[in-house]
Amino acid sequence: GNSVTQMEGPVTLSEEAFLTINCTYTATGYPSLFWYVQYPGEGLQLLLKATKADDKGSNKGFEATYRKETTSFHLEKGSVQVSDSAVYFCAPEPLGGGADGLTFGKGTHLIIQP
Amino acid sequence: NAGVTQTPKFQVLKTGQSMTLQCAQDMNHEYMSWYRQDPGMGLRLIHYSVGAGITDQGEVPNGYNVSRSTTEDFPLRLLSAAPSQTSVYFCASRGQGYTGELFFGEGSRLTVL
Numbered sequence: 001g002n003s004v005t006q007m008e009g010p011v012t013l014s015e016e017a018f019l020t021i022n023c024t025y026t027a028t029g030y031p032s033l034f035w036y037v038q039y040p041g042e043g044l045q046l047l048l049k050a051t052k053a054d055d056k057g058s059n060k061g062f063e064a065t066y067r068k069e070t071t072s073f074h075l076e077k078g079s080v081q082v083s084d085s086a087v088y089f090c091a092p093e094p095l096g097g098g099a100d101g102l103t104f105g106k107g108t109h110l111i112i113q114p
Numbered sequence: 115n116a117g118v119t120q121t122p123k124f125q126v127l128k129t130g131q132s133m134t135l136q137c138a139q140d141m142n143h144e145y146m147s148w149y150r151q152d153p154g155m156g157l158r159l160i161h162y163s164v165g166a167g168i169t170d171q172g173e174v175p176n177g178y179n180v181s182r183s184t185t186e187d188f189p190l191r192l193l194s195a196a197p198s199q200t201s202v203y204f205c206a207s208r209g210q211g212y213t214g215e216l217f218f219g220e221g222s223r224l225t226v227l
């Protein structure tokens with residue numbers, strides 16, 4: 001099955017700093033890749049996705065590029081805000097959808113200080 | 115749309131007690147699942163269902179039962195609660211044939227004393 005490695009943190013940055021959260025995965029073939037975000041006290045919600053190699057997913061100023069040669073899907077944002085404080089999860093999709101669902105990384109806790 | 119609704123949001127149980135966490139979705143999604151979230155462990159899949167009448171085990175099914183009598187509802191039952199089941203539980207759903215995006219409920223925080 002698929003597996004994911006991402007830094008757990010907490011990662012603490014100052015407002016307007018540049019953000020990178022690394023994500024590498026192991027999978028059969030070339031799965032779709034996702035980043036989910038969990039704000040305090042809430043469930044997870046989809047942040048962005050990429051469905052094939054070299055695709056770039058983007059949303060809310062965040063970006064991630066599907067790199068099949070390095071099996072990575074690093075999340076970046078040029079200038080973070082306090083409201084970006086949350087836990088971020090990387091998740092590859094099993095090929096063909098996968099009835100048993102996504103494999104989530106352990107999550108990266110991001111703290112943005114004013 | 116309400117999306118995915120979980121009840122209760124908080125629950126405290128004593129060891130050995132039973133309870134049911136409720137999950138309902140109004141998006142006509144075929145796929146539903148239950149995850150538990152623990153510090154340092156991320157999200158782990160407990161049980162899932164690909165349609166009414168069909169359920170299967172995930173990564174950590176022991177101590178939990180599920181059933182899927184309707185498309186909308188997917189309750190999670192703890193028959194005899196144990197302290198190891200103290201966790202935050204999330205229900206999620208997605209449409210048939212649509213890969214990827216899961217829609218999550220807000221979570222149910224369970225404490226077993």
